[in-house]
Structure formats: C-alpha cells, structure tokens
Amino acid sequence: MAKKNSTAFPVRHMTNGHKPAAPRTLLPKCLTGIQGLDEITGGGLPLGRPTLVCGGAGCGKTLLAAEFLVRGAAQFGEPGVLMAFEETEKELKANVASLGFDLAGLVRRKKIFIDYVHIERSEAHESGEYDLEGLFVRLNHAIDSIGAKRVVLDTLEVLFASIPNEAILRSELRRLFRWLKDKGVTAVITAERGREQLTRHGLEEYVSDCVIVLDHRVNDQIATRNLRVMKYRGALHGTNEFPFLIGEEGISVLPITSLGLNHKISTERIATGIPRLDAMLGGKGFFRGSSILLTGTPGTGKTIVSSNFAQAAALRGERVLYFSFEESPNQIIRNMHSIGLRLEPLVKRGLLRFHSARPSLYGLEMHLATMFREIAAFQPHVVIMDPITSLMDAGTASESKGMVTRLIDYLKAGQVTSLFTSLTQGGHVLQQSEAAMSSLMDSWLLLQDFEGNGERNRVLYVLKARGMAHSNQIREFLISDRGIDLVDAYIGVSGVLTGSARVAQGALEKAALLASQQEAAQLKREVERKRGALERKISALRSEYESEAAELRRIAEQVGTRTMVLGTERVASGLLRQADAKVAAGPRGKFRHEKGNS
C-alpha cells in the first residue's frame, strides 16, 4: 500500500500473503497463504495432518495443492514435497509458472522437492504379496532431503489404476496417512470427485481431519469455480460455498460474505457536484461510504451524473475509480468534455482512474476479483460502476446479487462511497433486479424520461436516501454544454410538465394573467365611465331641479303678490258693493283665480 490512506480493507493481501488475523484456535493450523482460504478455515489447514482436496477434472485441485506448497516454501519458510502421480516435474513447473510461481527456482534452492511417480498398469504384473514400502521410502527420502513440512500427493488415486490388489492398496493407504501424521507434515491429498461418494475411490475414509471440495460449474456459458470446506474436524469454519478464481497470482477465494454488518459509518456528507441535487438531499449531498444507486432508462444521463460526481470528488482531492463496462475511458472523457466536464486533467493528476472491461470478457467472479485488485491497488475514496446492470448480465440473478452484496460490503468496510448506475428498459422503471438490489443501497436516484409533445425530457428524483431528509419533488434535469442543471418541473392539474411543455405552460399562464389584467383594467375604465355618466346625470337632474325650484319660488312670490293685490282689490270693491259676501266668496274666488293662473 504505497498510497497514504486510512481506509482498512479486509482483503488486502492480494499479492503478499501476510498473515490474516486468525481467531484463537485450539487446533494448531498451518497457513496456506492462499488468499481467502485462510479466512474461511480460520487460519489454514490442520497442522501436521492430511487434508483431502477433491473435485472434478479441471477445477483446480493441483493448483491449490501447488500453491499451498509454493507459498509455504516462499512465504512461510516451510519446504515442501510434491509427489505427482499425474504430471511430470517439467509439466508442473510450466503449469504453475503461468501463475507467477517460480517452482523451478524453489526446486533449485531445495525448498521444494518434486517426485514424479509414473505408473502404468500394463507395466506391472503382480505375483504374490507385496506392500507399498517403495512409496514410503521415496516420500521419506524426499521429506528428509529438504526437511519438508508440507507434502502434496497429487493424485493418489492413480494408484488404484496401477496396483491391482485393492485390499493391499487400501491397507497401505491407511498406513500412509497414519505415517504422514506421525511424520508431522501437513499434507494435501488431491482426489477426483466420485459419482456417489466424495472421491472416486473413497479416499475420504482415510482423511478425516479436513476435506475441501472444489467445484467448477457452468451457468449460462459462464463458468464459476467454487470452494467449500466440507469438513474440518475440531475447528470452526465457513461452511458456505465460496467462489474462487484462478488469477494471475494464483487462487483467490472470496469470502467477503462472511463479513458481518458492522461497518464503521461516517456522518460526513459529500457533494454530488450538482448543487441542486445536493439541495434535494438535505442540502449536503450523500453520506461518505454510502452506496448509491442511479437508475435510469437509456439516455437519461446516468453517465453524466456519475461523471459529475467523479469530478466533484476528484476536485476535492479524493481518488476516484471509475469502472466502465460500456465505454472506453477516452470515450467518456471526450463525451463529458462536450458538457463542460474536464476529466482529463484529473486523470493526469492521478485522482481519477478509469477501468474499462467488457462484461462478457470473463465471469462474474473474475470481474469481482479484478475490481478488488484495482480497488486494493488504487485505494479510492469513491468507486463508480457504470453500469452495474451490464455486469449483472454476466451471471445469474442470485450470483449477481451476491456479487453486488460482496462488492458493497467490501467498499463499505473501506468507507468507500460507491455509485452504481443501473440501466432499465424503457417503460417499466423498477425492474426486478433493481428491486432486489435496492435493498443493498443507501440512496436511490431515479432518472426518467417524459415523452410528450414530440419531445423527450429528463427528470430526476430521489427515490430513497437513508438517514437524511430529502426532497420528494421531481426535478427536470437539463443537460447543456455548461453541464447539468436541475429546474423545477411544472406540476399542475394536467400533471407534470417538462421541457417545452413546461415553457409553454409558463407562457400560457403569463398570457392568461395579462389577459385578466387587461380585462380588469377594462372593467375599471367602464366603471369609471359609468360613474362619470352617472355623476353627469345627477348634476343635470340637480340643475333641472334647481331651476324648477327657482320657478316655484318665483311663482309663489307672484301668487303672494297677486293675493295681496286681490285682497286689497276685494276690500276696495267690497267697499264699493256694500261688502256683504265677504266671508263666503273670499277663498273660493281666490282658488279659482289661482288655478286659472297656473
């Protein structure tokens, strides 16, 4: 681990075989140095006892045995004897050399002794009694000549083909295993898998301490190797079937699922590189070390969001490892350039590393191991898998879920923030795989297409975000040459509107507003006008009334004057006509007179 880092990976002895922390055991154990196997067995194979490794053809028995010897000799200072019944010394050396083991060198330095036992049935005739003392002599000689602590017998069962008398052979095998125990060597005996029993010739009957079963299965044209510790007398061990693979550095078993759910967690929040998205996530972004799923149909901008996230992290000075299963690094860099993301300088500064591989390149386990190796080597703060779904196609549903679980566990243990993009088919947004995977994820962002009005628009929303308040709103997601922007989508009676529909709706609303404003003004003017008219009418009426009132006053004055004049006249005439009708005629005559006047 050259790079400074505080994260602690559980499986980091990828290349070196330094001792994993073995739990306290009663049974003394012998570290194999094989990555993962020592974890499963809780510290290695039983010390000084034979272990049976059985499996079908081509499942890696010989390799496991050879690695046990090579690592013993090279790392633990325990010389070993390889008694090969099937492959010659030359073949063995060549075979393991391809895995980076210098068997020839170890043989030269007398750390490993190879004895090739060649037997053919046709050559041997038997007559009378015999025993296999010759085998014992050879083995003893080999062990003593280099002071071996480890012994591999590969594959002992060949003897059944060459020794005609099975009774003798069986009793001699029993003696051999006893003898190996007495000799105090840790032995690995390989055997071919039998049809009904564990091994073809029932070797398990002699080896009772530890049995490891290897298996090589093909599902959907993809092969997976599995390892299972079937029996381990006197010790706790993982009983599951663990996938393993044969890589450039030998065998690695992946016992990641054995980890409990006890990751250290962080309350630190990290920005996504999209301010509006941060705002949707309680204003601060994701938790460090959390797992994020980004689901979307094709072309919704998953890679863009991922790249933004990557850029933001790298600009903070964090290391980002970007696994791409669809695009080459240069393609991503070019494409992101078009939206204003400059990834290349970050790659040059060593903050961003791309790793591209076609999902069909190799099996799921191989992918996983490759990822683990890359992660262990680069020690990233952020890991992006784009898209995880194409990788999941490489295995069955349960396998791929197991893989994602292990990956997430592994990343969480190292407090690495992980972003997985997931491609869904159009239409059904929540596919089966997502639903299964989502339970493993802390946060889930959904990118979706809205189609309508002859266009497609992207929206983004937060489906879940464990441990933080998050927005329930759908945001429209705009991609321009300046990057990503999130805008509020229009939500109204007619549903969610995005894109030009959102713009159109805005314009429509503006127009409506304007129209109603105009209408109000119109109405106001109308009212004003009416009021003016009314007032004018009122003043006209008033003036009419006033003129009439003036007339009335004038008439009244006239009448008064006339009455006065009449009175005086009547008095004058009464005086003239002896004034006897003074009382009766007075008023009547007066009214008649008034009427005729008006």
Add this chain to the structure above:
Amino acid sequence: MKPRPKTPPASEVVPGKAKPWQLRLYVMDQTPKSLTALANLRKFCEAHLKGRYRIRVIDLLKHPHLAKGDQILAIPTVVRKLPKPVRTIIGTLSDTDRVLVGLDLRSLECP
C-alpha cells in the same frame, strides 16, 4: 548409481546367445518377503535362464534415492532391464504362472 551386487554373479554368459538378462530386485531390508522374492527369482532364473541372467538386489533402505529411477512403489519389485522392453513385476513371485507371463519367460520355455 551404485547398486550393490548382493549376490555373487550367479550367471555364466553363454557366448553366441542373446545378451544376458538383467534383472533388478528392489527390496526393503532383509524382510521375509524380500528373501522369499529373491529365492523365487533365483529359482525361475535357474530353471529358465540358466547362465544367461544377472540379478542385482537393491536395498532401498540403504539407497532410498534409487527408488525414483525405476519408479518403484511396491516392494518387492523385479524390473527386467534387459532384454527390452522393460518389464516390471511386483510381489514375492509366489505365483509361478504370473511370473512367467510377467517376465515373459514362457516364450523361452516353449520352443
């Protein structure tokens, strides 16, 4: 290789005939089985190959490294080095017929 000729060369090479048979007997110590095997082998050789054979007895207790050369597993083992091809027979040689077949002595017997 220093196989110890344990027994005196009990063979006289008969000129004119084919090369003498070279037989190796691998044993572990002087166990009864080993001694029986040696005695039986001598008996056969005297009966069928008189004067045309050599027996080397190799004690793996003293020379364990020699076991690898002839691919010895079972004890006792007789290896016919000459004439070619190499033939191997394991056991105390108590089954006469099998020895005759195994060492291909029958062909010599008949004519």
